[in-house]
Amino acid sequence: MQTISAENVAHAPVPAGPGASQLAQFFIPATASLQERRPRTLKHGDTFGVFDHNGDAISGPGSPEGLYHRDTRHLSHLYLTIAGERPILLSSTLRDDNATLTCDLTNPDVFDAHGRVSLAHDLVHLRRSRFLWNAHCFERLTVRNYDEASHRIRIGLSFSADFADMFEVRGTRRDRRGLLHAPRVGTSSVELSYTGLDDRLRHTVLRFDPAPESLTGKDAVFEFELPPQQSRSLFFEIGFEPSADDQPVPRNYLTALRDARRALRAARSAAGSVTTSNAIFNEAVERSMSDIYMLITDTPEGPYPYAGIPWFSTVFGRDALITAMEMLWLDPGIARGVLFHLAANQATRSDAKSDAEPGKILHEVRYGEMAELGEVPFRRYYGSVDSTPLFVMLAGAYFRHTNDQAAAAALWPHIEAALAWITDHGDRDGDGFVEYGRRTSEGLINQAWKDSHDSVFHADGTLARGPIAIVEVQAYVFGAWLAAAELARALGHDAQAAAMEARAEALRQRFDTAFFDPDLGTYALALDGDKRPCRVRSSNAGHALFTGIAYPERAAFVVRALMSSDSFCGWGVRTVASDAARYNPMAYHNGSVWPHDNALIAAGFSRYGFRGEAARIFEGLFAAATYIDLRRLPELFCGFRRQRAQGPTFYPVACAPQAWAAAAPLSLIQSCLGFSFDGGANRINFNQPVLPAFLDELVLRNLGGAKGKADVLLRRSGQQVIVEVLQRRGTIDLTTHL
Secondary structure (H helix, E strand, C coil): CCCCCCCCCCCCCCCCCCCHHHHHCCCCCCCCCHHHHCCEEEEECCEEEEECCCCCECCCCCCCCEEEECCEEEECEEEEEECCECCEEEEEEECCCCCCEEEEEECCCEECCCCCEEECCCCEEEEEEEEECCCEEEEEEEEEECCCCCEEEEEEEEEECCCCEHHHHCCCCCCCCCEECCCEECCCEEEEEEECCCCCEEEEEEEEECCCCEECCCEEEEEEEECCCCEEEEEEEEECCCCCCCCCCCCCHHHHHHHHHHHHHHHHCCCCEEEECCHHHHHHHHHHHHHHHHHEEEECCEEEECCECCCECCCEHHHHHHHHHHHCCCCHHHHHHHHHHHHHCCCCCCECCCCECCCCCCCEECCCHHHHHCCCCCCEECCCCCHHHHHHHHHHHHHHHHCCHHHHHHHHHHHHHHHHHHHHHHCCCCCCCCCECCCCCCCCCCCCCCCCCCCCECCCCCECCCCEEEHHHHHHHHHHHHHHHHHHHHCCCHHHHHHHHHHHHHHHHHHHHHHEECCCCEECCEECCCCCEECCCEHHHHHHHHHCCCCHHHHHHHHHHHCCCCCECCCCEECECCCCCCCCCCCCCCCCECHHHHHHHHHHHHHCCCHHHHHHHHHHHHHHHCCCHHHCCCCCECCCCCCCCCCCCECCCCCCCEHHHHCHHHHHHHHHHCEEEECCCCEEEEECCCCCCCCCEEEEEEEEECCEEEEEEEEEECCEEEEEEEEEEECCEEEEEC
16 A cells, blocks of 8 residues: 555545655545535635635644635635624525525624623624635625614634645645745735745735724734614635735625626526426535536636535546536536647656656646645646546547537547557557556556545455556447547548447457456456456446446346445445445445446446436435535445435545536436437437436426527326427427337
8 A cells, every 4th residue: 555546535544654655645634524514615716715604714633624726725714703702603505506605693692801791692693795706705794783782893803824735734744844924914904925845925815894903914803883773894805916005905895796696607508407396306406507617617728627625626637527428418518628628738748757648638737836846746647547538438429419520620639649548558468458557656556536545456355456457447448439430430530430440349349258247247346467357346337338338238237236235225326335345335435425426327227228227326316415415415425325214424524516426416317318419410319218206397498509409398197208398499309219
């Protein structure tokens, strides 16, 4: 055991001894549970915030709370008081579109120097309204006096900035850090700053309006008389550029808020929408859509969904590719942005430290001090074996949905480079399968989506030795060859297309021989470096159905294995079955339930006609969401068996929101309905649609492409699902196969 994935969240203590510092680089300690605190999160662009229900950020060991910009925590502590005491929480909520965080608070009993109550509780109301916009955090604090008497109000705001790198927050211990500078204090602003070991000067500037009665490098205090039934508003602004002067905050709070809300509406305006007969599911859908668009960052190449908050709010290749696939039927613009951004950052040369090889697609990008210094290898890191075939698969799916000939032509050189990587570098030993193995000791040991150090093992629990050919990657490569063939034919490269289809068929035959295990009743998890199969029942096998590499006669076996009581816990399919040697329902990858994994499995079930089983997965995940704060599916939850009248068991440090988890319910709708869109024919298709038990009616709006859109109603009628077109705009056809 030498490294833990940059995406891994571990429970084990940071080990001591040789290699300990290297292991700690990628370690996330479970000293504080995100589920226990149920933090409130905001994001815009490269800035995100993690706050408690009061709107504070409480610093301390293991706490991820604070305000972050480009992988650095620019504000690690923020604490509001009234009369020196913490206000009492009334409520705390995010707007449905995630635009603002609103915290309603009130005063506790306030005592004078003689121990008498000078202000009884619940007489002063405080409302904090906060949002992020263009690398700034804006807040308005409105204080209202509901007493019959006037009161002298004292509001305190304490703050500090540790300028910790994201990997420090995640648990890495550094021998040396840069220099924290003395605060620069004006009458209405404070500038905190830090020079890192990378010689970069980082700033946090807090500005106040009106100017506080007293202001230091760590506290602002406001005092004012508040008559009965009157209110007073205070404005705070936090940014990351040096302050040119000590001017007060311009009153741009409302202007910035208007622009932020307009931008969110504009981002969603071209997307389809979903409403149903189930009010709770409508809340879950709205939260999913809002989370996706909050996580999207605009890049020069288009919109790009960052992976998740707090640990992964940056570019991840695999996460964005899968998120874009899940969202393609509702918003193909996300897929276009992902494809072109990853194409612009495709590797063009070999670099062992970053696991880069020509044609390979990004795994992760980081901008913090530790990445700049090479203390972690993720400044621009290519150590994922699946991003490259997934890139080609998404390009084919995007073209099928949009018939975007110009995009296909522009992406074609990148697709050819990706396929060259598959054949020249991905297949390390020439056996026709794509394997992975890190090229330096700093790289990730496991480079598929289950990238924990212990996620690939044999039946007896022995860890697999690399290079490893994992089951789902072979399925993705199969899908990549077929997608490339479709694009090649559309671009007039018929001979290339035929050769690609032949490669796909040859891989399918080899795959069936090497991976399908009749005694196991499903596909083996992987082949190790000695070509020995890892005979473990895992959720990975479901991805073979997702891409279609499985022969039809194998599909029923895989479905049966995944829906058995050992694998399906009632909330979803576990990452490994409960009889696996390393099964642990609380482990990151060895017994937990991941929404995105289940969404891909359900898509595979649907592909082979098992829509009833896809609907069971859908029901399980929705049932879990009904017990979760904000109806927000997290990155993962524990794989304990579902119990009557009880919710799922949460994983303590799972990201929420997480892009591919947020998109999972939307993908599950598509799978149950057998929905597809033919961009060339401008035709909507529903193939043997099924509605899960919790839905009787479903309305899909704004479905289609550039030539036409339609709004469609689907409703249950006995054992059938009736499909009705509510409205057409432009030219669009619809076919239904019952």
